[in-house]
Amino acid sequence: xxxxxxxxxxxxxxxxxxxxxxxxxxxxxxxxxxxxxxxxxxxxxxxxxxxxxxxxxxxxxxxxxxxxxxxxxxxxxxxxxxxxxxxxxxxxxxxxxxxxxxxxxxxxxxxxxxxxxxxxxxxxxxxxxxxxxxxxxxxxxxxxxxxxxxxxxxxxxxxxxxxxxxxxxxxxxxxxxxxxxxxxxxxxxxxxxxxxxxxxxxxxxxxxxxxxxxxxxxxxxxxxxxxxxxxxxxxxxxxxxxxxxxxxxxxxxxxxxxxxxxxxxxxxxxxxxxxxxxxxxxxxxxxxxxxxxxxxxxxxxxxxxxxxxxxxxxxxxxxxxxxxxxxxxxxxxxxxxxxxxxxxxxxxxxxxxxxxxxxxxxxxxxxxxxxxxxxxxxxxxxxxxxxxxxxxxxxxxxxxxxxxxxxxxxxxxxxxxxxxxxxxxxxxxxxxxxxxxxxxxxxxxxxxxxxxxxxxxxxxxxxxxxxxxxxxxxxxxxxxxxxxxxxxxxxxxxxxxxxxxxxxxxxxxxxxxxxxxxxxxxxxxxxxxxxxxxxxxxxxxxxxxxxxxxxxxxxxxxxxxxxxxxxxxxxxxxxxxxxxxxxxxxxxxxxxxxxxxxxxxxxxxxxxxxxxxxxxxxxxx
Amino acid sequence: xxxxxxxxxxxxxxxxxxxxxxxxxxxxxxxxxxxxxxxxxxxxxxxxxxxxxxxxxxxxxxxxxxxxxxxxxxxxxxxxxxxxxxxxxxxxxxxxxxxxxxxxxxxxxxxxxxxxxxxxxxxxxxxxxxxxxxxxxxxxxxxxxxxxxxxxxxxxxxxxxxxxxxxxxxxxxxxxxxxxxxxxxxxxxxxxxxxxxxxxxxxxxxxxxxxxxxxxxxxxxxxxxxxxxxxx
Ligand SMILES: Cc1cc2nc3c(=O)[nH]c(=O)nc-3n(C[C@H](O)[C@H](O)[C@H](O)COP(=O)(O)O)c2cc1C
Ligand code: SF4
Ligand code: SF4
Ligand code: FES
Numbered sequence: 001x002x003x004x005x006x007x008x009x010x011x012x013x014x015x016x017x018x019x020x021x022x023x024x025x026x027x028x029x030x031x032x033x034x035x036x037x038x039x040x041x042x043x044x045x046x047x048x049x050x051x052x053x054x055x056x057x058x059x060x061x062x063x064x065x066x067x068x069x070x071x072x073x074x075x076x077x078x079x080x081x082x083x084x085x086x087x088x089x090x091x092x093x094x095x096x097x098x099x100x101x102x103x104x105x106x107x108x109x110x111x112x113x114x115x116x117x118x119x120x121x122x123x124x125x126x127x128x129x130x131x132x133x134x135x136x137x138x139x140x141x142x143x144x145x146x147x148x149x150x151x152x153x154x155x156x157x158x159x160x161x162x163x164x165x166x167x168x169x170x171x172x173x174x175x176x177x178x179x180x181x182x183x184x185x186x187x188x189x190x191x192x193x194x195x196x197x198x199x200x201x202x203x204x205x206x207x208x209x210x211x212x213x214x215x216x217x218x219x220x221x222x223x224x225x226x227x228x229x230x231x232x233x234x235x236x237x238x239x240x241x242x243x244x245x246x247x248x249x250x251x252x253x254x255x256x257x258x259x260x261x262x263x264x265x266x267x268x269x270x271x272x273x274x275x276x277x278x279x280x281x282x283x284x285x286x287x288x289x290x291x292x293x294x295x296x297x298x299x300x301x302x303x304x305x306x307x308x309x310x311x312x313x314x315x316x317x318x319x320x321x322x323x324x325x326x327x328x329x330x331x332x333x334x335x336x337x338x339x340x341x342x343x344x345x346x347x348x349x350x351x352x353x354x355x356x357x358x359x360x361x362x363x364x365x366x367x368x369x370x371x372x373x374x375x376x377x378x379x380x381x382x383x384x385x386x387x388x389x390x391x392x393x394x395x396x397x398x399x400x401x402x403x404x405x406x407x408x409x410x411x412x413x414x415x416x417x418x419x420x421x422x423x424x425x426x427x428x429x430x431x432x433x434x435x436x437x438x439x440x441x442x443x444x445x446x447x448x449x450x451x452x453x454x455x456x457x458x459x460x461x462x463x464x465x466x467x468x469x470x471x472x473x474x475x476x477x478x479x480x481x482x483x484x485x486x487x488x489x490x491x492x493x494x495x496x497x498x499x500x501x502x503x504x505x506x507x508x509x510x511x512x513x514x515x516x517x518x519x520x521x522x523x524x525x526x527x528x529x530x531x532x533x534x535x536x537x538x539x540x541x542x543x544x545x546x547x548x549x550x551x552x553x554x555x556x557x558x559x560x561x562x563x564x565x566x567x568x569x570x571x572x573x574x575x576x577x578x579x580x581x582x583x584x585x586x587x588x589x590x591x592x593x594x595x596x597x598x599x600x601x602x603x604x605x606x607x608x609x610x611x612x613x614x615x616x617x618x619x620x621x
Numbered sequence: 622x623x624x625x626x627x628x629x630x631x632x633x634x635x636x637x638x639x640x641x642x643x644x645x646x647x648x649x650x651x652x653x654x655x656x657x658x659x660x661x662x663x664x665x666x667x668x669x670x671x672x673x674x675x676x677x678x679x680x681x682x683x684x685x686x687x688x689x690x691x692x693x694x695x696x697x698x699x700x701x702x703x704x705x706x707x708x709x710x711x712x713x714x715x716x717x718x719x720x721x722x723x724x725x726x727x728x729x730x731x732x733x734x735x736x737x738x739x740x741x742x743x744x745x746x747x748x749x750x751x752x753x754x755x756x757x758x759x760x761x762x763x764x765x766x767x768x769x770x771x772x773x774x775x776x777x778x779x780x781x782x783x784x785x786x787x788x789x790x791x792x793x794x795x796x797x798x799x800x801x802x803x804x805x806x807x808x809x810x811x812x813x814x815x816x817x818x819x820x821x822x823x824x825x826x827x828x829x830x831x832x833x834x835x836x837x838x839x840x841x842x843x844x845x846x847x848x849x850x851x852x853x
Contacts, residue, residue: 046783047784048783048784048785048787048800049801049803050784050786050787050798050799050803051783051784051787053798054787057789057791058791335791352788352791357664357681359685359686497792497793499792500791502769502788502792502794502795503667504668505668505669505707505714505768506706506710508714508769508792508793508795509711509714509747510706513713513744513745516745537706537744540702540706540707542679542703543679543703543707544669545666
């Protein structure tokens with residue numbers, strides 16, 4: 001054990017900013033991070049033990065206790081549940097004889113829940129030692145458990161054909177499908193690697209930025225900041241070193257388009273990063289990929305290697321003296337908040353993924369305190385096409401103010417869940433039509449994931465654009481048989497609760513208090529005042545530091561606004577209910593004592609003896 | 622050093638450029654409530670009670686440098702409500718039994734609650750199950766009272782800059798943990814300093830808790846912030 005740990009520590013030069021990589025390698029080797037190793041790491045990095053633990057304990061996929069030879073992580077997202085997760089979970093429990101959150105007594109299998117793993121188009125899905133098992137059925141689960149008992153490796157347990165495109169390349173070998181149903185500039189097949197780089201070396205960095213500005217491209221990660229402007233800020237901030245981050249953390253439930261781009265268009269992305277590097281004057285790029293996509297690691301590494309081989313990465317790119325750019329991959333370890341750009345940077349520095357206070361912004365003071373651009377996968381891919389065809393060409397797509405295309409991840413109740421690259425300006429109705437949803441039967445659409453909005457049919461004529469329905473690309477469709485509050489809103493709220501970094505007071509605690517209030521209503525104890533409380537309390541969440549805490553009340557608030565009747569029909573016709581359920585509270589005690597007190601019985605008749613007693617007391621007074 | 626002009630609630634103020642809003646306001650006799658802020662250390666806007674509106678946007682005063690021409694709202698009904706709510710959340714999040722706490726009267730949470738005239742929290746008490754760690758010879762850690770302000774993390778380091786305290790886990794499960802191996806190096810002076818930087822009674826010097834009798838403690842005499850406002 002010691003020598004392995006030493007080797008890992010050496011591989012990262014005992015650099016504490018590489019703590020994530022160190023922990024990932026150790027976790028992969030032992031299935032957990034043994035307490036003795038925590039001390040060893042702390043000593044080697046010359047930090048306190050608690051400093052190692054604060055990073056380690058932050059991430060979902062790290063553990064200080066064994067997670068089993070086979071660590072099964074079953075997705076618990078809304079879409080997974082809609083597609084029959086409950087039966088899958090039960091089958092796993094029954095077949096393995098252990099509950100979620102536990103490891104079998106022989107230490108062989110661990111069963112855990114995990115948030116959306118980016119497979120909403122092929123749920124229910126699980127990760128087993130990093131290998132993706134999509135489209136699970138109870139039958140499939142029994143097969144898997146049988147194979148586990150027979151000692152097969154997760155790779156050997158795959159029974160379906162490998163997926164389409166690069167999914168079946170020897171470096172991925174995944175049974176994941178791309179489900180690309182509509183291509184546009186980003187996903188089109190006519191891409192020739194290196195062409196855009198040839199073009200930019202003839203341009204000044206400023207001219208590259210101008211071209212991107214002229215395209216009106218805005219960030220595709222959700223916040224929609226103008227990309228050219230971001231690059232310009234970074235370029236202008238005085239510094240010797242700058243960094244380009246590609247944000248491939250893709251944690252918003254229901255989003256999976258970056259997974260497909262990483263699979264099919266990794267070269268395009270790397271070229272986009274190199275262009276960004278040239279434009280802002282950065283020589284190092286970091287591709288931050290969520291842990292759930294670790295199955296793409298070898299493929300991505302190979303793409304970087306090919307980039308070097310062909311001269312798209314490395315030194316003097318495109319023959320241009322001094323145009324150096326290299327990319328390293330940084331994996332996360334299970335934390336949605338790390339998608340927030342400053343948390344992403346903290347994480348890549350080996351720390352807890354706690355968002356930073358802003359200002360200063362990453363373009364001034366980012367990775368290792370140097371000016372840093374953080375861009376989404378799709379943003380960087382779009383840039384390549386803009387350079388190739390010009391900003392005004394790009395503006396011919398989409399609407400006046402929202403130019404270009406958006407790659408949508410569509411899932412839920414529709415015929416063809418998958419990837420659709422559409423021009424901005426599509427209405428929700430158009431999209432429902434396109435993806436084969438039964439429009440009459442659609443109860444609601446969640447646009448932009450949990451942090452977006454839950455809208456009903458009266459708003460389906462709204463259009464996707466930055467001025468109306470801005471979106472990072474997730475669209476989840478719910479038909480009329482879905483219990484919107486219990487299946488969707490509660491799940492989303494719980495997601496935000498679990499994923500809070502825990503720093504800001506309202507994000508950490510008020511989200512829990514609001515969830516409990518929602519539960520009170522769902523359990524039939526709600527009164528009208530509870531709705532008012534939820535609306536008022538939701539406003540306090542604006543005081544949080546980052547987008548996670550600020551949008552955490554949105555599932556409740558947007559459903560309260562758009563589906564108020566679902567709340568109102570659950571309310572009682574009275575002014576006050578403490579929400580306390582006496583019967584439930586004493587249930588265990590009653591069972592233990594085999595006695596049940598009279599809780600809600602109609603008023604008891606006094607016995608003759610009591611009547612006599614009262615009379616006697618009356619006589620005395 | 623250049624001087625910048627800005628406005629807080631209609632009052633013109635001046636400060637040195639780059640100064641954080643919180644201090645800049647205080648230098649101008651305006652108190653912006655704070656909890657996680659600790660003079661002399663890098664701010665970490667985590668409690669959020671110093672939220673003000675800068676040109677209409679919510680920003681934490683402890684982390685935002687002043688700039689020329691900023692128009693700042695501080696004492697408005699909306700901001701008072703946010704601050705009151707945050708204090709109430711902190712109060713129900715932990716187990717704060719003030720009458721039995723050694724820190725009562727010197728506690729900044731209690732003092733803020735008095736300043737904001739909170740009688741009873743609007744939120745339900747959570748009554749969490751939390752530990753007291755009395756294993757250390759110098760210091761007692763009562764996690765029931767911790768408000769997770771990170772002041773101890775930022776302020777208490779050994780001569781090599783190593784931490785004694787750190788966060789553990791995330792979400793509402795986050796806790797403050799004390800390094801088991803570093804504990805031996807926690808001198809009496811550092812323990813004393815830890816108690817001083819902790820705004821509440823979560824870190825206490827053993828056998829020192831009740832040195833000053835109740836009634837004679839800092840906020841027994843005057844409300845928190847009043848020294849800044851009266852200096853005006
Ligand atoms: C909680 C949270 C999670 C986020 N997750 C992602 C993500 O997974 N991918 C992403 O590109 N942006 C994400 N963002 C947005 C980033 O902070 C940032 O705005 C974006 O990466 C910038 O790139 P862009 O300008 O190209 O969109 C997230 C933001 C928040 C607040
Ligand atoms: S809003 Fe939530 S996730 Fe964001 S920094 Fe604050 S506590 Fe962390
Ligand atoms: S122990 Fe005290 S100083 Fe440390 S985080 Fe808790 S309340 Fe703050
Ligand atoms: S004092 Fe500013 S956030 Fe706590």
